[in-house]
Amino acid sequence: MNKIEEYISLINSSLYEYVKLMGDEEDKVAEAMLYSLKNGGKRVRPMLVLEFCRACGGSVESAVPFACALEMIHTYSLIHDDLPCMDDDDFRRGKPSCHKQFDYATALLAGDGLLTLAFSVMAGTELPAETVIKAVKLLADCAGYLGMIGGQTMDLQHEGKQISLETLKKTDALKTGRLIYAACTLGCLVANADDEKFKAAETYAENIGLAFQIVDDLLDITSTSEELGKPVGSDEDNKKSTYPSLLGIEHSMEMVEELTKKAVDAVSVFGNDGQFLADYAVKLSVRTK
């Protein structure tokens, strides 16, 4: 088993353990929470929490609750994003989205439940209280209306409109960028890293965050729906402004390469301990789903 698989296995087993089924009628929402957690993707965010913590000299184990909390928040955002009043997506990673598998109200509450559980999990850890509070504040701010939710709001405002590259970047920096930023810096926080390492984590996050979004847009054009597990070409159908539509495919691909190089450079301060992060940035940039 390689390191990525080891991390995913650790994240998954921990994640599922946090949701307790009580064997009673109020379990429907817990079942929906588990359903969406189990339909997980690459676990990019929790993996970054664990690896930044390790690269900064911290114990991977101590970072697990924070990695799981972040993945819960990411998962809640996908459940709410898929709802009919938002993106109205019936599928998520090849399986029915939460509100299709269950129902609208259950999916709404499952999202609320995961968001709330994330904070309970963080507050339940045994790290120094000061560290936990900083982590709660960081994650709440990155996920909140001045962070991810602000990006979702901008996204809604832009529906059916052409927007500038600058606006697109600002939207994505909030909508997907802030949680990736939270992932990288949470790892440093748990490991009590110095300023130089925090700064490196921020630069890495900023660059892979944008690259990640450009690759997403490119895959919507170049991939097949079997590969992606969701319909392709939806951006073009929705006349959505994307990096390829604003910059062209070739220039977008060059940008991904450039951003990835910056991310790789940033983690050179970790020496050998930055190798996994460097390789991972490259891996994400050439992914096919």
Added chain:
Amino acid sequence: MNKIEEYISLINSSLYEYVKLMGDEEDKVAEAMLYSLKNGGKRVRPMLVLEFCRACGGSVESAVPFACALEMIHTYSLIHDDLPCMDDDDFRRGKPSCHKQFDYATALLAGDGLLTLAFSVMAGTELPAETVIKAVKLLADCAGYLGMIGGQTMDLQHEGKQISLETLKKTDALKTGRLIYAACTLGCLVANADDEKFKAAETYAENIGLAFQIVDDLLDITSTSEELGKPVGSDEDNKKSTYPSLLGIEHSMEMVEELTKKAVDAVSVFGNDGQFLADYAVKLSVRTK
């Protein structure tokens, strides 16, 4: 200005200050958050936080962020509860509910935003870190899928069904009871109260929580929609099992009286400092809206 008005004024001004408008396009959700916060009711929960803190010898000021966080969570739950996929209520306290004033997606995100902001506000306080973490854990657990959300789930499962008194009590103990419990014990927590006072707060919470719900059900029968600011008779129209429908109006009123007496007795351990809480329990039991 009497003490209740003073508390409400302190809660309101603090609450509105927490939501920053950036003067930009992502502000729509922040505006919706503010709209729903401003359409506030009796501020029962934050008032209980402040008064329990004071009665336990703590400073009211130090409890304000926790009182506000709790009210944000209460407000988010109302926004999501009013959505078409849940209770589908067009009015809340005589004004259009959030999704009617804005739109469905904005209301969804405003709820998410308030829930997330509650944790940011708590983590941003300057109390001892250990206290803040206990408060975060308490509130997350009371609001989560094993608390308030669990009660909302049970409520959904019961829709259109007759249920037993025992099931109704269990549902309400989660749906409304847990946040009232959180309010009373958060105040004690901030004031670093001893076990005897915590126990008294728990007993008070348990009794006024149930009484509050029974009065709500009674008002749905005996009040007018002008008085309540929302349609009355909706429980009967929806064939919902309520305390009056299961126990009769008279017996329900007796129960309210009995529960209120128990709450009043519980806070006698505070001596003179329990007087406001005793009076408040009575005030809530004879309210007309």
